[in-house]
Amino acid sequence: MPNETSSLPTPILITGAGGFVGRNLVATLHAMGCRDLLLFEKDDTAETLADYCRRAAFVVHLAGINRPKDPSEFYSGNAGLTDTMLHLLAESGNKAPVLVTSSIQAALDNDYGKSKKQAEDAIFAHGKTTGAPVYVFRMEGVFGKWCRPNYNSVVATFCHNIARGLPIEVRDPAYELPLVYIDDVIRCILDAMLSGEVECDAEGYCRIHPVHRVTLGHLAELINGFAEARRGSLAVPYLADGSFEKKLYSTYLSYLPTDQFAYDLNMHCDDRGSFTEVLRTPERGQVSVNISRPGIVKGNHWHHTKNEKFLVVQGEGVIRFRRIDCDEVIEYHVSGKKLQVVDIPCGYTHNIENVGSEDMVTLMWANECFDPDHPDTFYLPV
16 A cells, blocks of 8 residues: 555545445545545535535545335435536536446346446546546455445355354355455555556446455355364464455454454463464464473474474573484574574474573474374484
8 A cells, every 4th residue: 555645636535434445445545644535424414515526636436325225215325426426526617536436236237236337327427528537446345344244245244253153144155256355445446546547447447456256155164264263273374465365364353353352272281381382374384382491301303394493582592403313412592682593404303491590482483284193203312
């Protein structure tokens, strides 16, 4: 995200600022240092909208109706409000760019889709009549933090329910959903604001990118896996930059009940101290915390392929190495007063001794998760 506001056209009128996309957009603009915002909500007056339309340097039209009691409200809330806003802009001679978030359902023959299509047509007509730049974003299903569960987002509903141990309904596991992430939505909106460069199709519709396609069954499987990891497996999902799993995991965590942010770990304790696994990853191994009491030596083993990194964060210690085919012993003195990572190469038997007067705490990383059936760990005193 951009971190400065000098290129933003201000003031920025945002309708529906309290909705899902609006809250994320406002939060991002505030984080960028932009405070010159004209936030219009459904309870504001027509006079307020007229004033904002006169003053705005850029318009982001997010307000709309999703689930009205009467289908006629689709047209008044989607097409009607759009017509009113565009009329006020034209009446005041304001040629500010107008960006509207529509839906891929605008191509469908239902009241919601038809009302969205009417709003789209009005925006395009406004651009032709006034010469104002217009951006019509046809969006797939949007997911991310702050989306309302049990409303119109299956991702929000699944995350909310699974985080609370509530049931979910998967009617057709093979049904494929096209989804876009809220941060990608905000990035594309900011691109339009800052440079006017957006990705559009041959018909002139702007699209959020990338689009993630996932089946309903796989979506449920992933979110259930996130919940299970906090219950015991300690697994962190595949978190490659831009991956769907990374975005979904961030979304899931935002739906945790406020009294369930913390979860217990299984501490393996004995008279020497303790050893506790913290997390496991599918491609980057595992992280653990080792606590050794004064005078305790742990280790005295070697590995073929497994390699580790030790970081003492409290106390004083010494890590000793000996290549298994020679007698030379190598020592590294470590301390929580000077943070230093020590690599544990393959083929060296090694141990770690607490030589201080307090418990020694060591953060340990291994390149592979421990597998009791294939431990790759062989006892041999240093």
